[in-house]
Amino acid sequence: MLYALSSMLIIFSLLPFAVGAGYAAQPSNPPSSPEGEREVIAKAGERGFKVAVFPFENLTDNKDALTTVMPVIKGRLEAKGFTVLDEDTLNRFLLKERVRATGYISSDIARKLKEELNVVAILVGSLNSFSPKENPGVGLSARLVNSSDGAILWANHTSATGEDFTKILGLGRIQTIDRLTTKVIDKLLESFSITPPYKNIESTYKIAVMPFQNKSKIRDAGTMATYMFTVELFKNKGFVPVEYGEVRRSVVDLRVRGKGELDLTNTEAISKSLGVDGILVGTVELYKEQEGTLPPEAVISARLIDARKERILWYDSYQLNGDEGIIILDFGKIRSAENVAYKVISRLVREMGKAKWH
Numbered sequence: 001m002l003y004a005l006s007s008m009l010i011i012f013s014l015l016p017f018a019v020g021a022g023y024a025a026q027p028s029n030p031p032s033s034p035e036g037e038r039e040v041i042a043k044a045g046e047r048g049f050k051v052a053v054f055p056f057e058n059l060t061d062n063k064d065a066l067t068t069v070m071p072v073i074k075g076r077l078e079a080k081g082f083t084v085l086d087e088d089t090l091n092r093f094l095l096k097e098r099v100r101a102t103g104y105i106s107s108d109i110a111r112k113l114k115e116e117l118n119v120v121a122i123l124v125g126s127l128n129s130f131s132p133k134e135n136p137g138v139g140l141s142a143r144l145v146n147s148s149d150g151a152i153l154w155a156n157h158t159s160a161t162g163e164d165f166t167k168i169l170g171l172g173r174i175q176t177i178d179r180l181t182t183k184v185i186d187k188l189l190e191s192f193s194i195t196p197p198y199k200n201i202e203s204t205y206k207i208a209v210m211p212f213q214n215k216s217k218i219r220d221a222g223t224m225a226t227y228m229f230t231v232e233l234f235k236n237k238g239f240v241p242v243e244y245g246e247v248r249r250s251v252v253d254l255r256v257r258g259k260g261e262l263d264l265t266n267t268e269a270i271s272k273s274l275g276v277d278g279i280l281v282g283t284v285e286l287y288k289e290q291e292g293t294l295p296p297e298a299v300i301s302a303r304l305i306d307a308r309k310e311r312i313l314w315y316d317s318y319q320l321n322g323d324e325g326i327i328i329l330d331f332g333k334i335r336s337a338e339n340v341a342y343k344v345i346s347r348l349v350r351e352m353g354k355a356k357w358h
């Protein structure tokens with residue numbers, strides 16, 4: 001019995017932290033195919049390209065969080081060989097163009113950055129969580145947008161808490177927000193590239209993600225879900241999401257009101273404005289952090305509208321709490337509502353990919 005227990009402890013000590021959590025969901029594999037080799041060559045050729053890094057949208061209660069996060073992001077991009085547009089020049093441009101919201105970008109502003117400042121791509125994103133508590137937490141969503149046409153070139157989401165790194169006997173736990181921030185950003189930018197993944201245009205559908213309705217008690221949970229869906233759609237080979245800045249522009253121009261639903265008139269107007277095949281609408285029903293012994297939980301519903309035929313093509317709702325994936329000794333436990341929500345969204349996008357368009 002003692003031998004069996006010892007063997008079990010050894011096995012679990014070798015497991016990566018937070019099995020099943022969002023942070024470890026995207027392993028990095030070395031290229032073993034011609035496509036993988038071309039990707040490495042492309043990344044090597046990206047060095048020196050100029051990238052503008054917009055201040056991320058701060059969706060946390062910590063007003064000073066970006067002063068910790070943004071310098072790390074810029075430093076990591078420079079370490080990868082990219083030239084980051086200096087802050088003074090960027091601020092002058094944003095002031096001149098009267099850009100107030102920097103968590104997304106329209107194609108018009110992107111093109112002006114290329115024409116005026118020779119910027120190849122723009123990094124936009126959101127800081128979803130930043131909690132310097134006993135168990136610190138950090139979460140970010142990010143997208144790289146082509147300055148030529150406003151298309152998304154790269155997108156990712158990463159979130160973790162300090163306890164996600166805990167191994168057997170409590171070793172490995174991260175206790176400081178600064179160290180956790182560095183870890184999360186390194187994971188976020190691990191796949192960073194201005195070369196988008198190959199997708200067969202004949203078998204992909206262009207999707208506009210509308211602002212999600214928020215019925216939870218967490219402020220901005222709907223915005224977080226909107227950005228997470230955009231990231232997951234980008235990672236799916238069957239979809240090409242529109243940059244949210246373009247969706248936002250269309251919503252404002254067409255004076256679309258309300259979130260979580262869309263009438264036929266607006267469906268047709270948005271379809272023509274953005275040239276999309278589908279429009280995704282939905283609601284965050286529940287987004288709850290851990291309370292005492294109660295695990296974090298999320299409930300999200302979504303509907304995919306066939307923009308051409310003006311009909312609901314797919315609908316689903318999914319509920320998950322952080323304890324449902326536990327294997328043993330808390331391995332598999334999800335400790336933040338953000339990671340629970342992202343897992344819910346990943347599941348919904350996978351199911352959405354099975355929808356029959358014809």
